[in-house]
Amino acid sequence: MSDYSAALVVSGRRQSAKPGDRKAVFGRLAIVLGLVAYVAALIAAWWALENFLPDQLHVTLLGHGLTLREVHRRIVSDGLIFLLLPTVLMLEWLVVGWAGSSARQLLFARKASNKTDLAIFLMGQGHLTDLAGPILTLGASMLTGAWIHDRLSTALGFPLTLVPASMPMPLQIAAYFAVYSFFDYWTHRLDHTRYFWPLHRYHHAADDFCVVTATRQHPAAFTGIFFLNIPMAILGASPAAMIYVNVLVITLGFVIHSRIDSNFGWIGRWIIQSPNHHRLHHVLDISEQPTGHFAMAPVWDHLFGTWRGEADQTLVIGVDTAYRQGFWIVPDLARDYWHFWKGWFQRAA
Ligand SMILES: [Zn+2]
Ligand SMILES: [Zn+2]
Numbered sequence: 001m002s003d004y005s006a007a008l009v010v011s012g013r014r015q016s017a018k019p020g021d022r023k024a025v026f027g028r029l030a031i032v033l034g035l036v037a038y039v040a041a042l043i044a045a046w047w048a049l050e051n052f053l054p055d056q057l058h059v060t061l062l063g064h065g066l067t068l069r070e071v072h073r074r075i076v077s078d079g080l081i082f083l084l085l086p087t088v089l090m091l092e093w094l095v096v097g098w099a100g101s102s103a104r105q106l107l108f109a110r111k112a113s114n115k116t117d118l119a120i121f122l123m124g125q126g127h128l129t130d131l132a133g134p135i136l137t138l139g140a141s142m143l144t145g146a147w148i149h150d151r152l153s154t155a156l157g158f159p160l161t162l163v164p165a166s167m168p169m170p171l172q173i174a175a176y177f178a179v180y181s182f183f184d185y186w187t188h189r190l191d192h193t194r195y196f197w198p199l200h201r202y203h204h205a206a207d208d209f210c211v212v213t214a215t216r217q218h219p220a221a222f223t224g225i226f227f228l229n230i231p232m233a234i235l236g237a238s239p240a241a242m243i244y245v246n247v248l249v250i251t252l253g254f255v256i257h258s259r260i261d262s263n264f265g266w267i268g269r270w271i272i273q274s275p276n277h278h279r280l281h282h283v284l285d286i287s288e289q290p291t292g293h294f295a296m297a298p299v300w301d302h303l304f305g306t307w308r309g310e311a312d313q314t315l316v317i318g319v320d321t322a323y324r325q326g327f328w329i330v331p332d333l334a335r336d337y338w339h340f341w342k343g344w345f346q347r348a349a
Pocket of ligand 2: 203214255278282
């Protein structure tokens with residue numbers, strides 16, 4: 001018997017939970033069970049995929065034979081988002097409750113800004129833009145990175161490997177996440193210079209956070225994400241470590257754009273950016289004021305002088321440029337793309 005329940009028995013009267021509390025507890029339990037069932041179903045699907053679907057598929061289309069290779073990897077790359085997004089949505093629901101959740105916002109109370117987020121997300125799923133860029137381009141970026149890695153290792157006379165694949169996976173993930181977040185930090189700072197701001201502004205134009213705001217990126221800004229895997233490959237990351245780091249990064253992207261009202265304590269100060277600190281990064285008129293909190297791993301903000309301190313959920317976010325928002329995203333995308341090139345031409349003239 002725990003001290004707490006013992007004290008209750010000694011005091012002679014057990015306090016009964018209020019009906020409202022009980023309902024909330026059952027609600028949360030239902031979400032947890034739903035989450036467990038969901039992950040179990042996905043693991044079962046993965047098992048079935050591995051065991052029943054061949055990794056190479058031969059199909060005949062209009063008399064032409066076609067061979068699809070790496071079927072498993074392709075399905076996992078595309079399917080990963082269906083694991084990560086609902087998981088983060090459910091976790092956020094668990095933490096903030098249904099009324100304040102992104103899931104409710106996206107399903108029943110869409111604001112114009114949320115519609116833009118959704119439109120970009122769906123575009124990514126349709127492969128018009130590559131939402132899961134880091135994963136989908138993994139093959140190509142690994143090739144290039146691995147090629148440089150081999151050449152450098154030959155030239156140096158020893159393998160240029162930060163953490164060998166023989167080391168424990170958590171250590172590999174931590175080291176290569178540090179590498180990833182370092183390059184992500186500097187790419188992000190570049191995004192905030194006047195040269196690249198018109199494209200990155202599209203992300204900052206969201207005036208409300210809902211988990212999928214993470215995917216609201218101008219399609220032309222995706223080159224940056226592609227190159228982020230190269231440093232890891234150059235430094236000898238194994239394919240497995242790279243996939244884990246990408247899973248971590250995509251998950252964190254969703255979490256920092258969630259409606260969870262938290263600074264994450266010391267973890268949010270040093271290890272992993274919190275949703276409130278990312279909100280501070282998104283504050284209104286970001287183009288005019290010195291900004292900070294660029295890094296997924298805040299240690300880089302501390303080291304390079306862009307840590308701005310504590311944040312909270314009442315901060316107003318957005319940009320001072322007018323956006324029409326909504327599902328019809330082409331005019332805003334085209335305007336920002338035009339602004340991007342116009343800036344370069346004006347500075348060159
Ligand atoms: Zn930014
Ligand atoms: Zn953001």
